[in-house]
Amino acid sequence: MTLRALFLGQGIKKPFTEVIRANIGDAQAMGQQPITFLRQVMALCTYPNLLDSPSFPEDAKKRARRILQACGGNSLGSYSASQGVNCIREDVAAYITRRDGGVPADPDNIYLTTGASDGISTILKILVSGGGKSRTGVMIPIPQYPLYSAVISELDAIQVNYYLDEENCWALNVNELRRAVQEAKDHCDPKVLCIINPGNPTGQVQSRKCIEDVIHFAWEEKLFLLADEVYQDNVYSPDCRFHSFKKVLYEMGPEYSNNVELASFHSTSKGYMGECGYRGGYMEVINLHPEIKGQLVKLLSVRLCPPVSGQAAMDIVVNPPVPGEESFEQFHREKESVLGNLATKAKLTEDLFNKVPGIHCNPLQGAMYAFPRIFIPTKTVEAAQAHKMAPDMFYCMKLLEETGICVVPGSGFGQREGTYHFRMTILPPVEKLKTVLQKVKDFHIKFLEKYA
Amino acid sequence: MTLRALFLGQGIKKPFTEVIRANIGDAQAMGQQPITFLRQVMALCTYPNLLDSPSFPEDAKKRARRILQACGGNSLGSYSASQGVNCIREDVAAYITRRDGGVPADPDNIYLTTGASDGISTILKILVSGGGKSRTGVMIPIPQYPLYSAVISELDAIQVNYYLDEENCWALNVNELRRAVQEAKDHCDPKVLCIINPGNPTGQVQSRKCIEDVIHFAWEEKLFLLADEVYQDNVYSPDCRFHSFKKVLYEMGPEYSNNVELASFHSTSKGYMGECGYRGGYMEVINLHPEIKGQLVKLLSVRLCPPVSGQAAMDIVVNPPVPGEESFEQFHREKESVLGNLATKAKLTEDLFNKVPGIHCNPLQGAMYAFPRIFIPTKTVEAAQAHKMAPDMFYCMKLLEETGICVVPGSGFGQREGTYHFRMTILPPVEKLKTVLQKVKDFHIKFLEKYA
Numbered sequence: 001m002t003l004r005a006l007f008l009g010q011g012i013k014k015p016f017t018e019v020i021r022a023n024i025g026d027a028q029a030m031g032q033q034p035i036t037f038l039r040q041v042m043a044l045c046t047y048p049n050l051l052d053s054p055s056f057p058e059d060a061k062k063r064a065r066r067i068l069q070a071c072g073g074n075s076l077g078s079y080s081a082s083q084g085v086n087c088i089r090e091d092v093a094a095y096i097t098r099r100d101g102g103v104p105a106d107p108d109n110i111y112l113t114t115g116a117s118d119g120i121s122t123i124l125k126i127l128v129s130g131g132g133k134s135r136t137g138v139m140i141p142i143p144q145y146p147l148y149s150a151v152i153s154e155l156d157a158i159q160v161n162y163y164l165d166e167e168n169c170w171a172l173n174v175n176e177l178r179r180a181v182q183e184a185k186d187h188c189d190p191k192v193l194c195i196i197n198p199g200n201p202t203g204q205v206q207s208r209k210c211i212e213d214v215i216h217f218a219w220e221e222k223l224f225l226l227a228d229e230v231y232q233d234n235v236y237s238p239d240c241r242f243h244s245f246k247k248v249l250y251e252m253g254p255e256y257s258n259n260v261e262l263a264s265f266h267s268t269s270k271g272y273m274g275e276c277g278y279r280g281g282y283m284e285v286i287n288l289h290p291e292i293k294g295q296l297v298k299l300l301s302v303r304l305c306p307p308v309s310g311q312a313a314m315d316i317v318v319n320p321p322v323p324g325e326e327s328f329e330q331f332h333r334e335k336e337s338v339l340g341n342l343a344t345k346a347k348l349t350e351d352l353f354n355k356v357p358g359i360h361c362n363p364l365q366g367a368m369y370a371f372p373r374i375f376i377p378t379k380t381v382e383a384a385q386a387h388k389m390a391p392d393m394f395y396c397m398k399l400l401e402e403t404g405i406c407v408v409p410g411s412g413f414g415q416r417e418g419t420y421h422f423r424m425t426i427l428p429p430v431e432k433l434k435t436v437l438q439k440v441k442d443f444h445i446k447f448l449e450k451y452a
Numbered sequence: 453m454t455l456r457a458l459f460l461g462q463g464i465k466k467p468f469t470e471v472i473r474a475n476i477g478d479a480q481a482m483g484q485q486p487i488t489f490l491r492q493v494m495a496l497c498t499y500p501n502l503l504d505s506p507s508f509p510e511d512a513k514k515r516a517r518r519i520l521q522a523c524g525g526n527s528l529g530s531y532s533a534s535q536g537v538n539c540i541r542e543d544v545a546a547y548i549t550r551r552d553g554g555v556p557a558d559p560d561n562i563y564l565t566t567g568a569s570d571g572i573s574t575i576l577k578i579l580v581s582g583g584g585k586s587r588t589g590v591m592i593p594i595p596q597y598p599l600y601s602a603v604i605s606e607l608d609a610i611q612v613n614y615y616l617d618e619e620n621c622w623a624l625n626v627n628e629l630r631r632a633v634q635e636a637k638d639h640c641d642p643k644v645l646c647i648i649n650p651g652n653p654t655g656q657v658q659s660r661k662c663i664e665d666v667i668h669f670a671w672e673e674k675l676f677l678l679a680d681e682v683y684q685d686n687v688y689s690p691d692c693r694f695h696s697f698k699k700v701l702y703e704m705g706p707e708y709s710n711n712v713e714l715a716s717f718h719s720t721s722k723g724y725m726g727e728c729g730y731r732g733g734y735m736e737v738i739n740l741h742p743e744i745k746g747q748l749v750k751l752l753s754v755r756l757c758p759p760v761s762g763q764a765a766m767d768i769v770v771n772p773p774v775p776g777e778e779s780f781e782q783f784h785r786e787k788e789s790v791l792g793n794l795a796t797k798a799k800l801t802e803d804l805f806n807k808v809p810g811i812h813c814n815p816l817q818g819a820m821y822a823f824p825r826i827f828i829p830t831k832t833v834e835a836a837q838a839h840k841m842a843p844d845m846f847y848c849m850k851l852l853e854e855t856g857i858c859v860v861p862g863s864g865f866g867q868r869e870g871t872y873h874f875r876m877t878i879l880p881p882v883e884k885l886k887t888v889l890q891k892v893k894d895f896h897i898k899f900l901e902k903y904a
Contacts, residue, residue, distance in 0.1 A: 026531045029524025043499035047491045055505075072481025077727040079478045114566060114731075117755050125606075150754040154577075275529040277760030279566075302602040303569050307759040308729030 016404035020436055022424045023406045025200075025368050027274025030427040032338060035273050037331045038316040041067070042278075045076050045312050059325040067312050076308045082300040084112025084282070085308065088315045092282050095318035099232075100247035111283045111296070112314060114306045115276075116230045116267040119283035121151045123263050126295050127192050127224055128157045137190035139180060139223070141172065143371065143413035143421070145200045158188040163416060166373065169362045170202035174213040181221055193223040198231040198242065198366030201413050201423040203346070205240040205365040211248045219260050227264040230281075233271035236343035237365040246286065262286040268313045270368065272338040280310030280317075342368060345426040345433050352437040358448050370424050371410070374444070379451040392420040398447065403439045468856030472888055474876045475858045477652075477820050479726025482879040484790060487725050489783045490768040493519070494730075497528050497764050511777040519764050528760045534752040536564025536734070537760065540767045544734050547770035551684075552699035563735045563748070564766060566758045567728075568682045568719040571735035573603045575715050578747050579644050579676055580609040589642035591632060591675070593624065595823065595865035595873070597652045610640035615868060618825065621814045622654035626665040633673055645675040650683040650694065650818030653865050653875040655798070657692040657817040663700045671712050679716040682733075685723035688795035689817040698738065714738040720765045722820065724790040732762030732769075794820060797878040797885050804889040810900050820879060823862070826872050826896070831903040844872040850899065855891045 021029065028034060037060060044050050044064035051061055070087040072078030083089065089110040096105035113119035128136045139160040140148045152159045162180040164170045172195070184190045195214060197206045206214075218225045227245040235242050245264055250257045268280035288296070320335075321328040346364035353361035353372045361372035376395060384394035392409035399422075400406050410421030428436055473481065480486060489512060496502050496516035503513055522539040524530030535541065541562040548557035565571035580588045591612040592600045604611045614632040616622045624647070636642045647666060649658045658666075670677045679697040687694050697716055702709045720732035740748070772787075773780040798816035805813035805824045813824035828847060836846035844861035851874075852858050862873030880888055 024531065026524060027529075028527040029530035031525055034527060034529050039499045043495045043502065046498050047495035050495065053507075071729070072478060073483055075480040075486060075729070077479075077486050077725075077729045078481035079476065079728045114759070115756065121755070147754060154751075154754075273529075276531045277523070277527070277529045277757070279757075279759040299606075302599060302606075303573070304567065305729070305731075307566070307731040307762055309761045310759055 014404065015402055019400075019404045019406060020428060020432070021406050022428060022436060023408045025270060025425055025427065026276055027270075027338075027368070027427050028276070030425070031429055032274050032427065033334070034275065035316075035331065035334050037321055037327045037334075038273060038275065038313060040327075041316050042309065042312055046309070048074070057326045059321055059327050063316065063319065067315055071308065076312065078308070080112075080305045080308050080311060082297065082303075082305050084110070084306060085311050085315075088112060088311050088318075089282075091315050091319040092284075096244075096246065096284060100244055100250070103247050103250040105246075105284060109285050109288075111285070111300065112306050112311045113265075113281040113283055114310065115269060115279040116228065116265040116281040116283075117147050118279075118306065119263070119265050119281055120147060120226065120228065121154075122296070122299060123226065123283065123285070124151050124157075124192065125155060126292055126299060128152075128155045134187070134189045136192070137184045137188035138192045138194065139177070139184070139190060140194045141196060141199070141202075143201050143410065143415055144194075145196060145228070146412055148194055149414070158184070160184040160188070160190055161414065164199070164202055164204065166362065166416070166419070169365070170199060170204035170371075172204075172206060172210055172214065174210075174217050177214070177217050181223075190221070191224055192226055193218050193221075194226045194228065195245070196228040197245075198234055200228075200231065200367050201369045201371040201408075201421075202362070203364040203367045203369055203371065204362070205235050205237065205242065207240075208243045208248060211243055211245060212252060215245065215249055215252060215256055215260060219256055225260060225262045227262060229264050230267040230270045231367040232266065233339065234342065234368055235366040236339075236346040237363060240365045242366070246284065249286070257286075259287060261288060263288075266314075266317075268310065268317055271317070272335045273313075273317055274338075275313050278310040278313040279307055280312075280314040281306075282314055341430065342426060345430060348430070348433065349424075349426050349437060352434075352441065356441045356444055359444060364426065368425055368427060370426060371413070371421050372424075374420050374422065376420055377448065377451045380447075383451065392422060395420065395447065396422055399440065399443050403443050405436055405439060405443075466856065467854055471852075471856045471858060472880060472884070473858050474880060474888060475860045477722060477877055477879065478728055479722075479790075479820075479879050480728070482877070483881055484726050484879065485786075486727065487768075487783065487786050489773055489779045489786075490725060490727065490765060492779075493768050494761065494764055498761070500526070509778045511773055511779050515768065515771065519767055523760065528764060530760070532564075532757045532760050532763060534749065534755075534757050536562070536758060537763050537767075540564060540763050540770075541734075543767050543771040544736075548696075548698065548736060552696055552702070555699050555702040557698075557736060561737050561740075563737070563752065564758050564763045565717075565733040565735055566762065567721060567731040568680065568717040568733040568735075569599050570731075570758065571715070571717050571733055572599060572678065572680065573606075574748070574751060575678065575735065575737070576603050576609075576644065577607060578744055578751060580604075580607045581747075586639075586641045588644070589636045589640035590644045590646065591629070591636070591642060592646045593648060593651070593654075595653050595862065595867055596646075597648060597680070598864055600646055601866070610636070612636040612640070612642055613866065616651070616654055616656065618814065618868070618871070621817070622651060622656035622823075624656075624658060624662055624666065626662075626669050629666070629669050633675075642673070643676055644678055645670050645673075646678045646680065647697070648680040649697075650686055652680075652683065652819050653821045653823040653860075653873075654814070655816040655819045655821055655823065656814070657687050657689065657694065659692075660695045660700060663695055663697060664704060667697065667701055667704060667708055667712060671708055677712060677714045679714060681716050682719040682722045683819040684718065685791070686794065686820055687818040688791075688798040689815055692817045694818070698736065701738070709738075711739060713740060715740075718766075718769075720762065720769055723769065724787045725765075725769055726790075727765050730762040730765040731759055732764075732766040733758075734766055793882065794878060797882060800882070800885065801876075801878050801889060804886075804893065808893045808896055811896060816878065820877055822876050822878060823865070823873050824876075826874065828872055829900065829903045832899075835903065844874060847872065847899065848874055851892065851895055855895050857888055857891060857895075
């Protein structure tokens with residue numbers, strides 16, 4: 001809307017030829033090509049006449065047939081069960097088991113969702129509606145992905161902020177969790193702890209030790225853990241690895257794995273596939289109280305079912321071609337190409353930002369965003385106030401007006417008082433990203449001079 | 453869940469070989485074939501390589517290209533605007549204008565949704581959250597589609613029942629609306645009036661006169677009108693015609709068309725296409741207060757966007773082949789075949805039910821359900837109480853156990869105290885439907901004898 005207001009009806013010439021939307025993690029809109037195999041299976045499911053076509057590989061046909069056989073009337077056009085198509089939930093469970101080195105996953109604990117957002121808001125709705133005398137507190141990282149603050153506000157719950165440590169690559173420090181929960185107890189009942197790993201907007205990838213500490217803390221405080229793991233395939237730093245909360249929970253032993261309540265989320269929108277438009281996703285829940293589970297099923301059934309095409313897309317993500325299958329090589333090549341490119345762009349972005357005076361950028365260990373800190377002169381703060389804007393919003397608006405580059409001010413995600421940031425995706429193709437970074441650099445230097 | 457509980461783990465032999473799910477309006481699950489043209493366009497959008505294939509007609513390709521050009525990166529995999537893809541909203545507006553004989557529709561007033569359910573619950577959320585000293589009342593028909601009662605309860609609003617007139621083919625009587633709103637004013641603030649036309653579960657198609665009366669009533673009482681018109685293509689009685697609330701509103705003159713707030717809903721799930729799984733739908737809003745519109749956009753943007761594949765499906769529904777186009781004849785034939793079949797089955801169902809002693813069935817003027825009244829002996833009521841069930845639930849469970857036919861008790865939709873009904877879809881193929889009806893008849897007669 002802001003973009004629109006800016007560009008419509010103003011009629012004046014802009015000093016750029018193209019708006020670059022580096023504000024949203026929308027890979028295919030930035031030119032990333034869909035994974036061929038995924039779209040082949042989807043096309044076969046959509047129009048089963050193609051199952052007779054010699055132009056489609058057998059392994060794609062095999063998967064399409066399997067999905068269709070599990071659909072009512074063998075059609076993507078039928079409703080599925082509210083929890084999702086059975087065989088797709090089975091494939092998700094098998095994927096999680098493989099991913100977590102054998103830690104078992106139960107298809108009954110898998111819920112297919114309309115993107116991850118739907119799963120997150122649904123489970124939060126149930127956890128918050130529990131009642132009790134004081135309002136429910138939901139702990140979220142700062143900076144956070146704004147879905148969390150929006151849903152908490154919709155649900156009239158209390159947002160309990162814990163701050164990630166920018167000095168330490170945006171790591172989560174469990175002492176900060178302790179501080180936050182203690183202070184929150186004065187005015188609400190903290191029940192849920194939300195984690196985003198790899199981080200959005202920070203790009204931080206949590207260490208195994210950190211995850212253990214968080215789980216122990218959740219166990220101590222009897223908090224429901226909500227692990228947003230939609231960037232699980234997006235890890236770039238050679239020193240980092242993705243560890244799922246589920247796996248670490250099980251490895252910590254039965255005292256934890258039998259008691260800590262956990263919901264974790266995945267999506268077709270991120271990773272190497274970037275299929276945002278299909279709104280596919282799943283949630284795995286562990287140790288959910290049977291009563292809550294009943295409420296969950298009831299709530300989901302009101303909306304009938306998640307889009308079945310999105311469910312099918314999720315199936316390909318968790319059940320990709322394996323070595324020996326006809327499509328394996330192409331699939332593997334396409335996947336590695338996307339992820340390799342993202343890794344290159346993550347490094348490029350970090351390096352370039354850190355060469356600009358007045359910008360500091362932590363390593364982009366994962367996800368698909370840079371969240372650099374910008375040190376802006378006091379005069380900017382005054383100029384922004386004159387425009388009734390947050391200082392970083394003012395900065396981002398100027399950047400947009402002068403370069404056509406659209407990024408999101410840090411105030412949209414939350415940041416420590418008096419610090420300023422913006423979030424920029426690394427999704428533009430490499431050459432374009434270089435231009436973008438150069439333009440941001442030039443803009444920033446001019447901006448500093450102007451408001452010095 | 454009930455079905456499951458019944459059939460799993462019981463191990464005893466059932467007196468039937470197949471469960472017939474006549475409980476849900478899921479056309480393709482009952483064997484209805486997808487409309488070829490719709491699926492061709494969807495397949496082309498999904499896997500654009502097919503645009504080079506000679507096996508797809510040019511008019512399908514033309515539409516696919518148009519949709520893709522309006523998508524970020526020319527891909528269904530990109531997020532759309534939260535309100536939906538622009539050109540699809542334009543096509544929806546053009547469709548409404550044609551449908552309503554030239555009454556203009558503005559694409560800015562169109563919101564694409566995740567099925568109609570999503571639109572209905574989103575707009576209700578906003579209308580209810582308005583605040584004020586007393587709780588918001590939402591008027592709904594009884595019997596109703598249970599989405600309404602569920603969302604009202606989720607939102608902690610007050611459900612205000614108005615009863616449809618079973619003696620008069622389930623017509624809506626405006627005097628009953630007056631009674632309901634007057635009584636409600638004692639304990640809540642009635643703000644919204646929900647209408648389902650053609651009716652679910654009643655199958656009633658409202659007359660133009662009735663719609664005028666309702667609009668006048670909404671204008672008098674300053675109620676927001678919510679018109680659920682997802683069955684607008686499903687009208688079977690030769691004496692009935694679908695009139696949209698929008699059209700009638702405009703024909704009543706500016707006093708109404710400039711003041712009455714209206715949201716109307718459509719979906720890909722019903723009609724002749726039955727594409728439930730794609731979760732496509734739209735909502736048109738008229739005279740929405742700009743502040744409410746702002747809240748709506750904000751709320752929608754939290755969930756990013758409706759599934760783009762569902763949006764594409766909606767596009768084909770509102771922009772089908774026209775005379776002269778390559779696919780027109782096949783499309784027309786397929787559409788008329790589905791609708792003709794439904795009309796035959798509607799008549800068949802009414803006629804057969806009315807031959808059974810103790811069943812009375814109003815004409816199925818539209819939609820895809822019968823909602824017959826069953827007159828059951830007092831002994832049944834006692835037997836049901838012994839099982840802690842509503843009497844019609846008891847009846848439906850017995851029907852399921854003895855015949856494998858799954859229908860929904862009237863208590864799920866609401867009914868006048870002391871009356872009993874069930875809802876059954878007319879979606880099984882004609883021959884199977886005949887068997888189903890015969891089995892219900894035999895069951896009913898036996899049931900009456902047993903509990904006489």
